[in-house]
């Protein structure tokens with residue numbers, strides 16, 4: 001029997017074996033694979049998700065419900081979700097770019113659905129062929145579908161505000177517009193609003209300022225941070241967000257990832273490095289780093305042409321010793 005949202009959240013926060021300070025949400029199977037040239041076979045995706053859950057990851061964005069013609073990597077989305085739902089305790093997250101994707105996501109039984117909503121009009125048109133306002137209307141329609149379900153079957157709906165910190169198509173993004181869009185998403189019924197640096201253009205000062213402004217506007221509806229490492233500022237941005245009390249971070253194994261519709265953007269922050277840094281800072285993630293590192297071998301074998309990123313995997317001996325929080 002699938003547990004209710006409330007039960008899942010309680011377990012995330014306070015379960016006896018689940019004491020964590022920061023929720024690391026693995027997005028590699030979605031953000032990573034949407035951008036790889038090689039197709040990862042379904043069985044390998046399932047092995048990856050199982051291994052990540054076994055390593056202690058509590059939330060994994062396992063796929064996106066997009067037209068397979070557009071992103072063939074996601075052709076097996078339903079099958080991948082079915083497998084992920086069989087793993088006890090895992091919060092199964094998916095991405096849906098429109099109402100049709102949202103309907104497929106609801107039918108799949110996923111626990112959390114993220115609808116990407118670009119603050120930049122240029123990126124919105126490039127990514128989903130609709131204006132920001134039109135996508136917020138889709139979010140409203142999706143929330144109506146959610147509310148028609150029995151409470152225990154309702155997925156959590158996240159507005160994933162994208163290109164919040166800069167756009168490779170439009171350049172600067174207005175912070176006032178970010179706040180207005182965040183408020184509009186909450187008014188549309190979204191359970192939470194995450195802020196995404198889709199292009200990896202954010203800097204730590206900006207992260208602090210924007211998270212603070214959005215929190216002032218929508219309070220505890222503010223969700224996590226989705227960061228890319230295009231300029232190498234990713235982990236610095238994590239620390240800045242931690243200082244603003246952000247406690248959920250998306251990241252991807254080996255730093256795979258990137259939006260095919262945002263030219264020049266590169267991969268997500270690297271899960272291995274993120275977990276290592278958080279644990280070194282004394283923040284518990286519940287993730288076993290050695291088991292996490294071992295999953296890289298699966299990527300190496302399944303999609304050998306993809307470059308695998310990360311500092312931690314290259315370290316050895318004293319450089320890798322755990323210094324702890326001190």
Ligand code: COA
Pocket residue numbers: 034064065066067068070071095097098100101102104116127128129259260261
């Ligand atoms: N899943 C499966 N099929 C879908 C679909 C979905 N979520 N959304 C639309 N389709 C199908 C339609 O049924 C239609 O099929 P048909 O040609 O057989 O009639 C076709 O795709 C076109 O539908 P339309 O509504 O006109 O979509 P579009 O071509 O304007 O594309 C999006 C809009 C949103 C579906 C597309 O731009 C998209 O998937 N973007 C997401 C990109 C992405 O994932 N970016 C990275 C993550 S941020």
Ligand code: ZN
Pocket residue numbers: 031196198226228257258259268
């Ligand atoms: Zn991303």
